[in-house]
Amino acid sequence: MSEIVSKHTVSVLVDNEPGVLARVIGLISGRGYNIDSLTVAEVDAEKHISRITIVAPGTEQTVNKMISQLQRIVPVKRAANVTFEKQGIEREMALVKIVSTGEKRLESMRLSDVFRARVIDTTHDSFVFELNGSPRKIDAFIDLMKPLGLSEVSRTGVVAIARGTEKM
Amino acid sequence: MVNIQMTGAQMVLKAFEDHQVDTIFGYPGGAVLPIYDELAKERDTNQPIRHYLVRHEQGASHSAEGYARSSGKVGVMLVTSGPGVTNAVTGLTDAMMDSIPIVCISGQVPTHLIGTDAFQECDAVGITRPCTKHNWLVKDINDLSRILHEAFYVASSGRPGPVLVDIPKDIQFQTGTYIGPETVKHKSYRPKLKANIDQIDDALKLIADAEKPIFYTGGGVINSGNAAVQLLREFIRLTGFPITSTLQGLGAYPGDDSQFIGMLGMHGTYEANMAMNKCDLMINIGARFDDRITGKIDEFSPNSKKIHIDIDPSSINKIVKVDVPLIGDVAHVLEDSIKLWKSKVYKINKSPLKEWWKTIDKWKEKDSLKYTSDKNIIKPQHAIQRLYELTKDKDVFVTTEVGQHQMWAAQYYKFNKPNRWITSGGLGTMGFGLPAAIGAQVAHPDKLVIDIAGEASILMCIQEMSTAIQHKLPVKIFIINNQYMGMVRQWQELLHDKRYSHSYTDALPDFVKLAEAYGAKGIRVQKPNELDKAINEMIEYDGPVIFDCVVEQNENVFPMIPSGKAHNEMLLGDETVKEEISDEGKVLV
Numbered sequence: 001m002s003e004i005v006s007k008h009t010v011s012v013l014v015d016n017e018p019g020v021l022a023r024v025i026g027l028i029s030g031r032g033y034n035i036d037s038l039t040v041a042e043v044d045a046e047k048h049i050s051r052i053t054i055v056a057p058g059t060e061q062t063v064n065k066m067i068s069q070l071q072r073i074v075p076v077k078r079a080a081n082v083t084f085e086k087q088g089i090e091r092e093m094a095l096v097k098i099v100s101t102g103e104k105r106l107e108s109m110r111l112s113d114v115f116r117a118r119v120i121d122t123t124h125d126s127f128v129f130e131l132n133g134s135p136r137k138i139d140a141f142i143d144l145m146k147p148l149g150l151s152e153v154s155r156t157g158v159v160a161i162a163r164g165t166e167k168m
Numbered sequence: 169m170v171n172i173q174m175t176g177a178q179m180v181l182k183a184f185e186d187h188q189v190d191t192i193f194g195y196p197g198g199a200v201l202p203i204y205d206e207l208a209k210e211r212d213t214n215q216p217i218r219h220y221l222v223r224h225e226q227g228a229s230h231s232a233e234g235y236a237r238s239s240g241k242v243g244v245m246l247v248t249s250g251p252g253v254t255n256a257v258t259g260l261t262d263a264m265m266d267s268i269p270i271v272c273i274s275g276q277v278p279t280h281l282i283g284t285d286a287f288q289e290c291d292a293v294g295i296t297r298p299c300t301k302h303n304w305l306v307k308d309i310n311d312l313s314r315i316l317h318e319a320f321y322v323a324s325s326g327r328p329g330p331v332l333v334d335i336p337k338d339i340q341f342q343t344g345t346y347i348g349p350e351t352v353k354h355k356s357y358r359p360k361l362k363a364n365i366d367q368i369d370d371a372l373k374l375i376a377d378a379e380k381p382i383f384y385t386g387g388g389v390i391n392s393g394n395a396a397v398q399l400l401r402e403f404i405r406l407t408g409f410p411i412t413s414t415l416q417g418l419g420a421y422p423g424d425d426s427q428f429i430g431m432l433g434m435h436g437t438y439e440a441n442m443a444m445n446k447c448d449l450m451i452n453i454g455a456r457f458d459d460r461i462t463g464k465i466d467e468f469s470p471n472s473k474k475i476h477i478d479i480d481p482s483s484i485n486k487i488v489k490v491d492v493p494l495i496g497d498v499a500h501v502l503e504d505s506i507k508l509w510k511s512k513v514y515k516i517n518k519s520p521l522k523e524w525w526k527t528i529d530k531w532k533e534k535d536s537l538k539y540t541s542d543k544n545i546i547k548p549q550h551a552i553q554r555l556y557e558l559t560k561d562k563d564v565f566v567t568t569e570v571g572q573h574q575m576w577a578a579q580y581y582k583f584n585k586p587n588r589w590i591t592s593g594g595l596g597t598m599g600f601g602l603p604a605a606i607g608a609q610v611a612h613p614d615k616l617v618i619d620i621a622g623e624a625s626i627l628m629c630i631q632e633m634s635t636a637i638q639h640k641l642p643v644k645i646f647i648i649n650n651q652y653m654g655m656v657r658q659w660q661e662l663l664h665d666k667r668y669s670h671s672y673t674d675a676l677p678d679f680v681k682l683a684e685a686y687g688a689k690g691i692r693v694q695k696p697n698e699l700d701k702a703i704n705e706m707i708e709y710d711g712p713v714i715f716d717c718v719v720e721q722n723e724n725v726f727p728m729i730p731s732g733k734a735h736n737e738m739l740l741g742d743e744t745v746k747e748e749i750s751d752e753g754k755v756l757v
Contacts, residue, residue: 015355015356018305019293019297019305022294022297023297026297027298030298064486065486067482068482068483068485069482070482071481071482072327072480072482073302074301074302074357075302075356075357077356
């Protein structure tokens with residue numbers, strides 16, 4: 001098995017009941033795994049099923065072990081590695097605040113256009129951009145904004161789903 | 169079943185009744201008083217619940233385990249909030265590691281005080297989350313009966329395990345609707361019992377083609393129940409293959425049968441470990457490739473195909489990659505396997521199997537469990553062998569503490585029936601044996617129950633002697649007394665240049681007087697020629713006995729696979745310990 005440490009995206013379907021997030025997170029931290037990002041929301045209001053998406057660094061082997069452990073949790077219905085490289089689609093949203101004036105302000109506006117970011121709030125010397133895309137795209141946007149007055153970033157964390165007809 | 173109104177405390181007892189619970193282990197306290205009050209009111213009814221008052225909640229948890237492990241039923245315990253729960257944590261973790269069904273009911277401070285750091289408040293569900301299969305905090309009286317039924321269901325189905333239901337005191341007093349167990353169904357937890365039949369067929373083809381096969385069976389067979397044990401025996405005899413067992417699996421297949429080649433793993437027999445290393449087909453039934461079994465993982469059975477039967481899908485490919493996974497209950501999978509084997513008229517590969525047995529017999533000639541006897545001092549192995557010889561005609565339940573004595577018991581005491589061998593394997597809990605023996609004795613009042621102990625371990629839950637006396641439970645505690653934490657001493661000898669750091673106990677109690685102080689019988693033996701008579705005296709005594717068997721202090725457990733080594737690199741005795749253990753090996757436990 002590969003010993004290379006890379007980012008893995010793990011989707012977990014759970015019964016939405018009290019404590020379930022604590023169970024999942026507690027297991028991950030308790031067994032010494034790290035988490036880069038985490039998103040959670042109910043995805044089936046009738047059956048009360050939530051979907052948790054975890055981005056965690058690790059080797060193929062450690063992530064598989066983590067998934068095995070997650071599957072032992074009673075309210076966990078499914079857990080799977082849905083990493084981009086494994087035919088998964090990953091999206092994230094970010095709110096990015098830029099505080100600048102003059103040429104920098106104009107440049108940030110031009111770049112936001114290239115990234116298809118939307119302006120959702122503005123004053124004479126600030127913008128808040130809304131940006132969707134792969135985590136890599138958001139990273140790139142934030143990097144470009146740094147010299148242009150980047151003030152604050154809020155990111156949702158990754159959500160992911162498998163391509164094609166395949167269902168979790 | 170009519171839905172009836174009752175208090176939370178009454179619901180707990182009603183749920184016990186509905187789940188055929190007649191025995192619980194517990195310790196009262198402020199936050200469970202309403203439930204204890206119901207126990208008092210119930211005392212005069214026809215079939216009161218038998219409550220065994222322990223002396224420490226850890227004792228309650230291990231007793232519930234001993235009860236469950238020896239009977240196959242769910243073990244039930246009742247503890248109060250705060251320290252009641254935290255004291256139970258060791259036993260819950262122990263049950264988690266060895267997959268033992270336990271339902272723990274804990275009291276909690278009233279709901280309006282939760283989060284205020286109230287007296288004897290602790291975050292019970294938070295603390296026990298990683299050491300239970302599942303747990304619940306009951307916040308509404310009308311959820312209580314459902315949660316109690318779910319608790320019994322989750323504890324006992326699939327891969328069994330401990331669960332905890334935390335009930336605030338105000339909920340115990342409130343009145344609500346009790347729903348019967350038949351109407352409650354867990355919304356999502358449905359473990360798969362039957363394996364895919366095509367995969368079973370794939371496995372049978374491998375079995376039919378195998379030239380050097382071995383069965384490697386574990387606690388899952390025993391957890392699956394008596395049917396699984398019978399089917400296992402049938403299947404093993406049908407194939408004529410050799411079988412080895414993990415520590416937890418001992419007794420599922422008769423220990424004195426010729427196809428059984430002994431326990432495997434760190435202190436397993438030479439033939440079992442060599443067979444695991446050299447086999448071309450490994451059939452794992454209800455075991456989990458634990459690190460005590462595999463040794464160095466890269467060199468674990470390098471040339472074999474592997475079949476793995478397990479009810480827990482997460483066990484599959486977790487440590488060792490297998491060729492044919494069969495996810496299901498052992499009894500169901502074996503039943504289907506035997507049926508299919510017979511209907512497809514599969515035949516085993518006879519002549520290579522004969523050669524394989526010859527190779528195994530050659531390994532057997534090493535006689536890896538041999539030791540040198542001594543006329544003047546009792547060898548621990550000899551003590552356990554004599555205990556076995558003098559008790560083997562009875563239906564004996566043996567529990568152990570953890571350490572050298574535990575390994576010697578596993579090596580020299582032969583078990584022919586399941587549930588007779590009760591030991592803390594996964595967690596390795598010193599202090600387990602005495603309360604577990606109490607639980608086993610409660611489940612089997614007329615049977616001989618022996619805790620094979622070490623003098624260090626026994627002191628960790630010695631207070632439970634008082635429980636044994638109060639409830640007239642004639643458990644026998646057979647202490648292999650070498651004055652050392654023997655396994656710690658052995659590792660210090662082999663890995664740390666004989667620097668015996670704090671592994672010698674300088675001020676042991678006089679175990680005979682200690683027994684007498686509790687109101688039990690004490691026996692001390694120091695000479696090999698007095699051993700048999702004293703063991704018989706212990707067996708015949710009607711009441712608890714502490715047997716202080718003073719043994720050779722420097723004896724080590726062999727064979728031993730040193731940490732970080734492969735199966736074929738076993739140490740067979742002191743004389744074979746030559747090369748130093750690598751630094752990589754030292755960090756392993």
